[in-house]
Each structure stands twice: as C-alpha cells, then as structure tokens.
Amino acid sequence: DSGVTQTPKHLITATGQRVTLRCSPRSGDLSVYWYQQSLDQGLQFLIQYYNGEERAKGNILERFSAQQFPDLHSELNLSSLELGDSALYFCASSVEASGGTQYFGPGTRLLVL
Amino acid sequence: DAKTTQPPSMDCAEGRAANLPCNHSTISGNEYVYWYRQIHSQGPQYIIHGLKNNETNEMASLIITEDRKSSTLILPHATLRDTAVYYCIGKGSGNTGKLIFGQGTTLQVKP
Numbered sequence: 132d133s134g135v136t137q138t139p140k141h142l143i144t145a146t147g148q149r150v151t152l153r154c155s156p157r158s159g160d161l162s163v164y165w166y167q168q169s170l171d172q173g174l175q176f177l178i179q180y181y182n183g184e185e186r187a188k189g190n191i192l193e194r195f196s197a198q199q200f201p202d203l204h205s206e207l208n209l210s211s212l213e214l215g216d217s218a219l220y221f222c223a224s225s226v227e228a229s230g231g232t233q234y235f236g237p238g239t240r241l242l243v244l
Numbered sequence: 245d246a247k248t249t250q251p252p253s254m255d256c257a258e259g260r261a262a263n264l265p266c267n268h269s270t271i272s273g274n275e276y277v278y279w280y281r282q283i284h285s286q287g288p289q290y291i292i293h294g295l296k297n298n299e300t301n302e303m304a305s306l307i308i309t310e311d312r313k314s315s316t317l318i319l320p321h322a323t324l325r326d327t328a329v330y331y332c333i334g335k336g337s338g339n340t341g342k343l344i345f346g347q348g349t350t351l352q353v354k355p
Contacts, residue, residue, distance in 0.1 A: 164341065164343075166343075166345075173345060174282075174288070174345035175345075176344065176345075179341065219285060221288070223288075227341065229337055229340060230341045231333075231341055231343065232278075232290050233290060233343065234290065235288045235289065236287050237286060237287050238286070240285075
C-alpha cells in the first residue's frame with residue numbers, strides 16, 4: 132500500500148460524457164502527479180501540482196483539466212470523452228516539487244464506450 | 245532528462261539474481277538514475293535511485309558504472325512476485341518531478 136488513494140477504481144462511460152477522477156496523496160506530500168497509461172502510448176505524464184499550484188504540464192489534452200485543493204487532494208476532469216481516452220489513469224505523490232521518488236496510487240481504469 | 249535504453253524482455257530463474265541493464269550514455273552530471281517497476285496493471289512502484297555511487301536498499305542494488313553511461317539493477321534472489329516491467333529513468337534536478345517512462349524491460353521470473 133503506497134498511501135495514495137484513487138477513486139473510483141473502475142469507470143465505464145459513453146463518448147461525449149464528462150468524468151472526474153479523484154486522488155488523495157500520501158500524508159505530508161505536497162506534489163501530485165497525473166499519468167495516463169494506454170496500450171499504445173505507455174505511461175505518459177499529464178500534469179503536476181505542487182501545494183495547490185500547477186507546476187508542470189505534459190501531453191495533456193485541452194479537454195482534460197486538473198486541480199489541487201487546499202487539503203492537497205487532486206481531481207482530474209476529463210470531458211467530451213472519446214474512445215481513445217480509455218486508459219488507466221494513475222496519480223502519484225511526492226514530498227518535494229522536483230521529487231523523483233514518487234508513490235503511485237492503484238489507478239482508475241476508464242472505459243469509454 | 246537523459247534518454248535510456250533497456251532490453252525489451254529478460255528471463256530469470258526463481259531464486260537466482262536478476263540483473264537488469266540500462267544504458268544512459270547522454271546522462272548529465274546532475275541527473276539521477278531511477279528505477280521503478282510495474283506489476284501487471286498496478287501502479288508503478290519506486291525501487292531505488294542513485295547518482296554515481298552504488299546504492300542498496302531492502303529491495304535491490306543499483307550499480308552505476310564509473311563513467312555513468314550505464315547501470316544495472318540487481319534483484320539478489322528473484323521470486324515469482326518480481327515478475328514485472330522494470331523502468332530505468334534518468335531525471336535531472338529541475339523544478340518538476342515529472343517522470344518520463346520508456347518501454348522498460350519485462351522481467352519474467354520462472355520456477
């Protein structure tokens with residue numbers, strides 16, 4: 132158990148819909164990261180927040196957005212969903228903003244039909 | 245961050261040491277080498293990291309060559325539960341902790 136929690140574990144939805152994925156970091160960690168893992172793209176960094184502020188952006192689509200709240204939990208919002216958005220979405224956390232030692236949650240498996 | 249190259253797959257007999265190589269010939273002086281693994285579709289798990297000295301923890305040992313162009317992750321007594329994809333990642337000390345994952349090495353531990 133990494134101490135990072137993600138909800139829901141599984142999500143099935145239809146194209147065009149909007150979903151919200153939630154992540155609670157380990158106690159004391161200020162950084163939250165979101166990664167997407169699809170079969171053809173591997174693990175891809177999406178976005179990082181540090182203490183409530185956006186810190187880095189990766190290959191995140193404009194239809195996707197995220198935020199980190201004052202209690203440090205984070206949400207990833209995915210809208211206008213397409214079939215290709217079906218993937219595993221992982222959240223990770225670290226103490227520092229540049230920390231390479233990250234603890235990953237169990238992931239949310241999203242299936243868009 | 246440095247580009248890393250790993251063999252796509254390796255086999256290891258249960259109980260034997262598993263030695264996973266990684267080439268990172270373009271690594272710069274302040275970049276660390278990180279190792280993670282992912283068992284089936286679980287979240288990646290941090291294993292170990294190092295800069296230039298060899299490192300050991302309860303999970304593994306990391307041997308970095310003197311020129312820092314390559315490294316080897318050693319699992320001293322592999323078990324079936326060590327079957328996973330192992331990722332070697334070069335990461336600098338910039339202002340972000342983002343990790344760039346490659347394709348990794350699929351390690352199959354066989355009985």
